[in-house]
Amino acid sequence: MAEPGGWRPPNELPEVAFSGRSNVGKSSLINRLVRRKALARVSQTPGKTREINFFRVNDAFTLVDLPGYGFARVSKGMRAQWRPLIETYLERSEPLRGVVQLIDSRHPPTKDDFQMLDFLASLGAPTIVALTKMDKLSRREAATRPAELARELGLDEDQLIPFSSVTGEGRDELASAIVSLIEQPAWRDGDA
Ligand code: GTP
Ligand code: MG
Numbered sequence: 001m002a003e004p005g006g007w008r009p010p011n012e013l014p015e016v017a018f019s020g021r022s023n024v025g026k027s028s029l030i031n032r033l034v035r036r037k038a039l040a041r042v043s044q045t046p047g048k049t050r051e052i053n054f055f056r057v058n059d060a061f062t063l064v065d066l067p068g069y070g071f072a073r074v075s076k077g078m079r080a081q082w083r084p085l086i087e088t089y090l091e092r093s094e095p096l097r098g099v100v101q102l103i104d105s106r107h108p109p110t111k112d113d114f115q116m117l118d119f120l121a122s123l124g125a126p127t128i129v130a131l132t133k134m135d136k137l138s139r140r141e142a143a144t145r146p147a148e149l150a151r152e153l154g155l156d157e158d159q160l161i162p163f164s165s166v167t168g169e170g171r172d173e174l175a176s177a178i179v180s181l182i183e184q185p186a187w188r189d190g191d192a
Contacts, residue, residue, distance in 0.1 A: 014182045024103070026068065032165040033174065040055065062095070096125070102132050
């Protein structure tokens with residue numbers, strides 16, 4: 001999907017979307033999750049993914065790779081286009097069951113991260129938070145960062161899933177959490 005309200009696959013299968021700032025590791029996480037090297041394209045240049053990509057898995061569900069937000073080096077005009085694309089998709093996608101919000105484990109959450117979490121909360125969308133690039137932390141940091149980030153985000157530590165696309169840490173836990181989302185009815189059912 002390249003523009004708000006543009007082409008999307010038919011609403012046949014439940015969807016789970018992956019959201020996060022540019023370069024946080026969305027495409028890498030999707031590849032690790034489905035155990036494929038290059039289903040979703042991993043960008044050498046941050047900010048490359050400008051459209052929404054839909055990946056049908058086992059004819060059972062669809063994983064939705066959202067464009068990364070908050071990349072400083074793209075023009076204001078480009079950023080102004082992404083936001084409606086992401087927001088319109090999240091507001092309108094009937095088969096959407098929930099969102100995996102990715103946060104870089106190494107850094108404090110950004111203003112954009114907080115805005116996205118607020119937006120998801122305002123929609124009532126079931127949300128899982130994955131902490132990416134855990135392999136880049138020292139052993140000591142890996143032990144303490146999840147609790148720190150939980151505090152900064154105002155969440156319980158058990159709502160966060162530490163993850164690494166390099167080592168596979170968190171892959172099975174995230175997969176189970178996603179299966180639970182998919183098995184629930186869409187939270188908006190009955191609204192329309
Ligand atoms: P956009 O599509 O630009 O929004 O980026 P993205 O969020 O899809 O990130 P992507 O998966 O393309 O990864 C960005 C960079 O981070 C790449 O160089 C990846 O190899 C690297 N990367 C992603 N996940 C991990 C991880 O768990 N550990 C390490 N060490 N590097 C990672
Ligand atoms: Mg990507």
